[in-house]
Amino acid sequence: MPRELSFAELRTLHAAVLFDAYGVLVNASGALPGAGDAVRLLQRHDQPFLVVTNDASRSPERAAQRLARLGVPVEPAHILSSGMMIGPALHAHGLANGRVVVLGTEDSANYAREVGATVVDPSPDHPADAVVIADEGSIDLVDSLDAILSMILEAHHHGRMPRLILANPDLIYPSGLRRFGFTAGAFARMLEQALEVLLHEEAPTFEVLGKPSPIHFNAALEAIGTRDVVMLGDTLHTDIAGAQTVGIDSAIVLTGVTTRANVATARDVVPTYLLSGLT
Structure with missing residues (x-):
């Protein structure tokens, strides 16, 4: 031990x-x-x-405010979230000005916008350049995952696979004493397994940032x-x-x-x- x-x-x-x-x-x-x-x-x-x-669902300012409100006195400069890795990752892949689907909150999407990316809804008719899974806080989570899966498959059909990026790889989070909830990594894993079933050895996987x-x-x-x-x-x-x-x-x-x-x-x-x- x-x-x-x-x-x-x-x-x-x-x-x-x-x-x-x-x-x-x-x-x-x-x-x-x-x-x-x-x-x-x-x-x-x-x-x-x-x-x-x-937690890629909040900006450093919002994260610090929440912690301070709960009695944990931190400043935004004390926060280093996985969401803060999204912009540099898009930039590193030449996608800073690309079209990006972001599953998460508005703060999650803003991490992509900060480097010039355009945040779009998942559409099989107009596949995005990248998909970022940041947080489970989507109002229509199941519909969003369905649309992302269909978009990736359509992009693959046309030979232009979007970059897949996972900001928060956690599968679960503690919501209380012996209480847990699913979070972003669980949904990325669902997509990966579905893509493996459909595309076999050509199935893409998520790049993990957090x-x-x-x-x-x-x-x-x-x-x-x-x-x-x-x-x-x-x-x-x-x-x-x-x-x-x-x-x-x-x-x-x-x-x-x-x-x-x-x-x-x-x-x-x-x-x-x-x-x-x-x-």
Whole structure:
């Protein structure tokens, strides 16, 4: 088992701290115990920190406002969401001025618009240059997925496959005590499996931007300005695996998806530390 300690002890072992949001600082019911105190402790000691979240549904301003309203005092500069990776990804693929379908909120779509992309509805008659899955917050989710699937297939038929981009690869999120909901990664996986059935070896897959992708972690390390950091997360296969990939320490926090039993049986993905919570 990883070394078990308190947050107050952990923060003295590293120059900076990276927090996951859902399952560590908050869940759908509100702030988790000790979250606000943990952030205030870092602020009192002028210790750098970032909230590195796969939630691509909110701008940094809205995300910070929500956390502050729940008693977790952060500023927009403390937020590094997977949504913030969308614009650079479109630019890297030469699609900054392209036509892009974005499954998610208006804030999700704005991440694409910020680099000059035109956000369009999925249409088999006019396939887009890229599809971005950012969040499950679409009013007509099933209809949107149906239209995206049909659009991709029509584009394939004409030999111009759109780039598929997944901002939030999380399958589920903690909505409360022993309560969970599906999120964006689950719907990307549905599309991938449907495309595999229909296109076999020609089926495209999504490029992942959020944790555990090194894209997200390397952006966090560049923003925080040091590699002497620890990533606090509640999920082994995103938070902990991603930290392991880029060679930084990690702490599993048992207030979200992962249980103590999960940690005890983990083999390939093993956190450096274990916290029962932030209190």
